[in-house]
Amino acid sequence: MITSDYELKQYLQRIKDNQAKITTQRIEILKVLIDHKHEHLTAEDIVKQLNDSKIGQATVYRTLELFCSCGILNKVNFKKEEMTRYDLIDLNKKHFHHHLICNQCGKVIEINDDLEKLEKTIQENYGFKIINHELTISGICKECQNGDRDEN
Amino acid sequence: MITSDYELKQYLQRIKDNQAKITTQRIEILKVLIDHKHEHLTAEDIVKQLNDSKIGQATVYRTLELFCSCGILNKVNFKKEEMTRYDLIDLNKKHFHHHLICNQCGKVIEINDDLEKLEKTIQENYGFKIINHELTISGICKECQNGDRDEN
DNA sequence: GTGTGTGCAAACCTTTTGCAACCGG
């Protein structure tokens, strides 16, 4: 609805770059993701958002998987939940996720501060009592960079 | 097998503190977790480890859930995987997880460095090319600390 | 002895798959 055309086209280009076709369904799903970026929608959420469009759930799952492999979408798993959530990648900036999760009410707070000053200031800025944290860094390991595929 | 008695008793105490009973099954499951700490076992892995003991899988799931709520176990979700993995909490130190995940081979490297110097040195120490990261901090939010439960 | 914990099997729920029809380039 408020989807900016420029934004949409950027993502569609990425899909084309991956030798995938631009279909009505893919555009519709992309629009939902753009309109709800940073909301961590589940596949089910997206199916519901689309229930006028008669897009099958299998298509939604397959499309989300496609978007992930195109590098425009990330899977996000918050413990306690069995369902996978998705987060659109902002193509215009380096995309790092920082989340605060409340162990009591389950609320997810998205934060954008710099990693280094983060811990020190999180208490004062958010009044959030830190109990634990989990940092996952993804990339390519040394062996894979060298092509030593069977090392694993 | 190599399970230290002291370690085991520490965990059992935590279970008692939660008004839960100490049963043979819970001890067996705990031993498996202790013998494989930092290995991120799945529920299925644990069931297999126990297949001599005739412990039902429902019991394993219920016990893991119990351990999580006792604060001795953490759920760990690596994207790409549908199964939940579990990680025993080390009661003797502040428990922070840092993982390197290779996007190509899926290998998980556990790291223990300090958060601050981490990013800068990760490339040289592990030869790992960072593509993305995701930091999840759990704790208690301001509202819950104040008892404003319905705020959420 | 009592109420919590267990085992079994069936139910559940999210995600995946097979296949015929469809449509984008």
Added chain:
DNA sequence: CCGGTTGCAAAAGGTTTGCACACAC
């Protein structure tokens, strides 16, 4: 046109639940 994409419904696969029996305290 051709091969990728979709929709439907059925299957898969991990996790949960109901219920009768067993056991920790």
